[in-house]
Amino acid sequence: MIELRGVTVRYGRTVAVDDVTLDLPTGKIYGLLGRNGSGKTSLLSALASFRRPAFGVVRVDGADAFENPAVMRNTCFIRDTLDCNESDKVRQLMCFAGWMRPTWDADYAAKLLDLFEINPRKRASSLSRGQKSAVGVVLGLASRAPLTILDETYLGMDAVARAAFYRELLEDYLAHPRTIVLSTHLIEEVADLFERVVIIDRGRLLLHEETDELRGRGVTVTGPAAAVGEFVAGHTVLGEQSLGGVRAVTLDWHPAADDVARGESAGLTFGPVGIQDLFIHLTSRAERLEATR
Amino acid sequence: MFDDRSPIYLQIADGIKNDVLSGALKEDEQVMSTNQYAAFYRINPATAAKGFAQLVEEGVLYKKRGIGMFVSPDARERLRRERRERFFTEVVDPMLAEAKRIGIEVDEIVRHLGGAR
Structure with missing residues (x-):
């Protein structure tokens, strides 16, 4: 179980996430929805322990997640910056991931790079927006991390690449069930993959529901x-x-x-x-x- | 395949019932596993599992532990009976109401149906 208890994220006087309490049973695919500026990325940063909440706590299987090596080893957070040295080659990013992650599958990563037609000898800085997103998808999926968080990891990807991403996400999840949290604005194209949907609005939790319950709710x-x-x-x-x-x-x-x-x-x-x-x-x-x- | 205007698990259950009624799925035939179904239709496996659970609860499918799910021997007969009971209220009555609204006589409908025999 992943528990958020009263999580509040602040930037100076701006409250980005406001007292969010949420229980996320593990092993499911979650969709995080919210408008621009609603606090999605801030909430995910707190969930991934990339940012310490001003108030509140994130617990993974009962343990405080922040600065906790055992939890962080099993947490993979992919955001649009890719968190890498831009002068590194894609091949090197894959190597780093392999060193850091006990669950890394190098063969699968190579297969995905091939699928997204990314040359591993290219530098991260030379990739297009869509290719950077695809590298994020590769890092996220091949990590096989028990908690994998993908923050709008589709930006700039064309329809064909997004379809490939969704297909791989589902097939790899079926083969290796784990907790996946995916934030998106493209609700219609990906909602069928979500077991549950979390909606936040203006930093507050608006709804946490089984996706199927929302179909036909209105x-x-x-x-x-x-x-x-x-x-x-x-x-x-x-x-x-x-x-x-x-x-x-x-x-x-x-x-x-x-x-x-x-x-x-x-x-x-x-x-x-x-x-x-x-x-x-x-x-x-x-x-x-x-x-x- | 599925729309998001009603729960997908109900759409799954309806689809399989129609396959049983049409004979596309035979009695005691094994149906796809939840994961096969999810991969094929690109949906979350928990949603697919809920659809199959619904069919087990209704007696359309039965489980063999460790092997999979199968079509119940009496499923087709029971589904036919249920649908036949609902046929007049759900299909014929609304048609008659529409016919009345636009001035089509029952005799005319009967003549038309006679031609379809």
């Missing part, structure tokens, strides 16, 4: 304004729009079959809300309101 109710108003009263409204006499309201609610039947007989139609739409509704700046007539 509903959009459309129809004559008065009938919609009557039907949705009392439920949490995530968004709404009107055109003429027609009103469409998105609710954080999963109606039962008889609710739907009752609504349909009143002339309403029901539409599902996908994970990306749910995320947009949950994290858009407008205050959420109790439905009114």
Whole structure:
């Protein structure tokens, strides 16, 4: 179990992560979602013990993770800087990783470099943005670290390379189950791989849920304004729009079959809300309101 | 393959039920393992496992410890019975309601269906 207890990250007077408490059972693939500036990278830096929280603690299997060699050996955090000497060649980065990580698989790393068409004799500084991300993917996956954290490790990668990344991630996870935390903005293309989703907003934990529970969690109710108003009263409204006499309201609610039947007989139609739409509704700046007539 | 508008585990369960009903999966035939299924459809294995667990709970599949999951001998018959019970309320009644809305007489529908025989 990985436990975050009251984790707060500050930069001067700016609070980037605000009192986050989270239990992450090991051996699962997590998706960390949040808007730009929501605190994703700061939270992951604390989770990986790259940064000591101002308050709170991260525990891995009961042990305080910070400055803990036993935990750090098993933690791999890939961020966009790659944390390397830019004048080093890709081949050297792979060698360093092999020295530091007991779980490193050099053959797999070579296979992945080949898959992403990266010349190991090239210097890190000469790689394109997408190639740097791909090297991050190689370092992250071939480390086979029991806690692997990939922070937006797809930036600049084209659609073909991203598809290869997702395929390798899943296949290697199936062969070597471990805890993988992946932050992303590309929700729709990768959500099927997540067992659980964590959403943070303005530094605070907004939601931690099984991904499948989020599918079909919201509903959009459309129809004559008065009938919609009557039907949705009392439920949490995530968004709404009107055109003429027609009103469409998105609710954080999963109606039962008889609710739907009752609504349909009143002339309403029901539409599902996908994970990306749910995320947009949950994290858009407008205050959420109790439905009114 | 899957959409994100309803839980994937339910979509998995529905897909396998349809395969059983159509005969694509035979009685006592072994189904894919959770990991094979996850790799094939590119989904999280826990989600796939939940779909299979649902089918075991409903009696469509049964487990042989250490070997895998198989189609229950009576699954097709039971699924057919269930679907037949729901056919009139879920398929025919909405059609009749639509026909009424747009002024199609039941006689006309019967004539059309006669041609499909």
